[in-house]
Amino acid sequence: MIRHTFILGIILAVYYYYSVEYFENRSKSQLLQSIEFPSYNPLEKHAPKLASNSYLDVKYPKGARQQIGKENATLVMLCRNSELEGALKSMRSLEDRFNRHYKYPWVFLNEVPFSDEFIEKTTLMASGKVYHELIPEEDWEAPKFINETKLQESLDSSHHIIYGSYRSYRNMCHFNSGYFYRQKRLLDYEWYFRVEPDVEYMCDFQYDPFELLRTTNKMYGFIVTFLEYENTIPTLWPTVESFMKENPDLIHPNNSLDFITTHENSLNSYIDLIPSSSDYNLCHFWSNFEIANLNFFRSEAYGRYFDYLDKSGGFYYERWGDAPVHTIGLSILLDKNQIHHFEDIGYYHAPYLSCPGSGEVRASKRCICEPRTSEKIKKPIDVDVYSCLPRWWKYGGGKRFLNEIDYIR
Numbered sequence: 001m002i003r004h005t006f007i008l009g010i011i012l013a014v015y016y017y018y019s020v021e022y023f024e025n026r027s028k029s030q031l032l033q034s035i036e037f038p039s040y041n042p043l044e045k046h047a048p049k050l051a052s053n054s055y056l057d058v059k060y061p062k063g064a065r066q067q068i069g070k071e072n073a074t075l076v077m078l079c080r081n082s083e084l085e086g087a088l089k090s091m092r093s094l095e096d097r098f099n100r101h102y103k104y105p106w107v108f109l110n111e112v113p114f115s116d117e118f119i120e121k122t123t124l125m126a127s128g129k130v131y132h133e134l135i136p137e138e139d140w141e142a143p144k145f146i147n148e149t150k151l152q153e154s155l156d157s158s159h160h161i162i163y164g165s166y167r168s169y170r171n172m173c174h175f176n177s178g179y180f181y182r183q184k185r186l187l188d189y190e191w192y193f194r195v196e197p198d199v200e201y202m203c204d205f206q207y208d209p210f211e212l213l214r215t216t217n218k219m220y221g222f223i224v225t226f227l228e229y230e231n232t233i234p235t236l237w238p239t240v241e242s243f244m245k246e247n248p249d250l251i252h253p254n255n256s257l258d259f260i261t262t263h264e265n266s267l268n269s270y271i272d273l274i275p276s277s278s279d280y281n282l283c284h285f286w287s288n289f290e291i292a293n294l295n296f297f298r299s300e301a302y303g304r305y306f307d308y309l310d311k312s313g314g315f316y317y318e319r320w321g322d323a324p325v326h327t328i329g330l331s332i333l334l335d336k337n338q339i340h341h342f343e344d345i346g347y348y349h350a351p352y353l354s355c356p357g358s359g360e361v362r363a364s365k366r367c368i369c370e371p372r373t374s375e376k377i378k379k380p381i382d383v384d385v386y387s388c389l390p391r392w393w394k395y396g397g398g399k400r401f402l403n404e405i406d407y408i409r
Contacts, residue, residue: 069102073191086197202346256336
């Protein structure tokens, strides 16, 4: 009897040890995806009321988080723990308008570990699998060749520049320009959809944008394009000109260089553009929305382009944004016909709004494009005098027609 009790004790101890180790080694998000929450039917007689900290059972069928979309793609958000509410707002909008029909996975990136609350709430908001990744310090902080004294002097003297005095903002722009696509988790994917906290998608997608880009031989898709603040990038264009002079073999013969170097004001209702001290007209794709093939950023051409810019120090001695860096890279290295304007995806990111111009398209895609009076937004930026969209129609990939896409299928 004592012997049997002793053996049973050993078995229970081993079971307990490996059970604890198993659960400790599983991530919070993995656990949340496998947990079965208490079910609750409010119509059932005498059903017990759930406590205020309980969850309703959403009753997903088995394998409900398995991807439905056909493409090797993911939704990506660089986000802080403090931006949780904004992240959930963006997720809810994109899930409702698009992803609940496709269940593409989400990848969250942060330079510090995500909190349990962030992991729990974003996992429950997503329809597909969710990954929470920690950015390696060497990918986030300034490169070792950056002179810290010179960097601090630049930060101290840049209070007049938007976000100019924030080191973290320069880290973010540097990361989004040359390191996001190198993250280990993203190496598994071919396509990515960049999502920001506190954005809203104004229309039903009614199709898979990843599939559209692939089947039409596109590499990059944007919604909004307008002018950059020149005081954030005073030496960016001279650096690009030096790069082009030293690497003529990388410049695509069917590039969209004219899109970013022409200056006539007839495309802007004859209102003069913001003055620029260089040939660069400051037009850029607003990169807080972009859907792109990661192989473009992984290419030798873009790698050499980014490294050239990086070594100049402009990301830290000035405040180069990832939007003009991406745009210039795309404009000189890629066939202009491989860049797509998503004119039918309504999008809002303060302080700008973009929406389809066609009333029939707005109705069929259930768009909500009301003015944002709190931000004094009375109309979409697409036809604003400082929009670069008419310039893209003339010098870039041209203007597509909305009826090229079947919205009824």
